Amino acid sequence: MFHHIWAALLYLCGILLNSIYQCPEHSQLTTEGVDGKEFPEPHLGQWYFIAGAAPTKEELATFDPVDNIVFNMAVGSAPMQLQLRATIRTKNGLCVPRKWIYHLSDGSTDLRTEGRPDMKTKLFSSACPGGIMLKETGQGYQRFLLYNRSPHPPEKCVEEFQSLTSCLDFKAFLLTPRNQDACELSSN
Numbered sequence: 001m002f003h004h005i006w007a008a009l010l011y012l013c014g015i016l017l018n019s020i021y022q023c024p025e026h027s028q029l030t031t032e033g034v035d036g037k038e039f040p041e042p043h044l045g046q047w048y049f050i051a052g053a054a055p056t057k058e059e060l061a062t063f064d065p066v067d068n069i070v071f072n073m074a075v076g077s078a079p080m081q082l083q084l085r086a087t088i089r090t091k092n093g094l095c096v097p098r099k100w101i102y103h104l105s106d107g108s109t110d111l112r113t114e115g116r117p118d119m120k121t122k123l124f125s126s127a128c129p130g131g132i133m134l135k136e137t138g139q140g141y142q143r144f145l146l147y148n149r150s151p152h153p154p155e156k157c158v159e160e161f162q163s164l165t166s167c168l169d170f171k172a173f174l175l176t177p178r179n180q181d182a183c184e185l186s187s188n
Helices: 002-020 057-063 155-167
Strands: 045-054 066-075 081-090 095-104 111-113 116-125 131-138 141-148 172-175
Touching: 045 057, 045 155, 057 141, 057 172, 141 155, 155 172
Parallel strands: none
Antiparallel strands: 045 066, 045 141, 045 172, 066 081, 081 095, 095 111, 111 116, 116 131, 131 141
């Protein structure tokens, strides 16, 4: 009898703790975007890569040599297509240009990267002003990435991102140093 009461008490304590320590909600963006504007209009333009989180350090290793990254999101040459250009400033000072084509999924903000059928990107709102979060999943990795319109968002934004991703069991965290000036984006 004592064991049954003890088990029930532990079960109730577990439910109470779980309700207190749930991860904060992060809502996936919809095709309506923000402020009633149709996606992707609010997300076009320049973005700075701020931080990343993943279950393991290996899933963030591609960002280890990076000082900063500046992106430009533009409408693509075909319907339901976005063009992403980036310039990566490495810690040794080099500027490395990159280009991707994203294909929008009909009725959602899920993005597919051209030439990478295994990669899926979901866009999420961020409590940080001028911020957005992406969740990338691919073959052997998953990671959350924080972007902002400013290269130096408020520290509270980064802390909230790290807290959220840690709660989701993404224990590895990377903050880009952003010690050097961003490279200029090429126009082509």
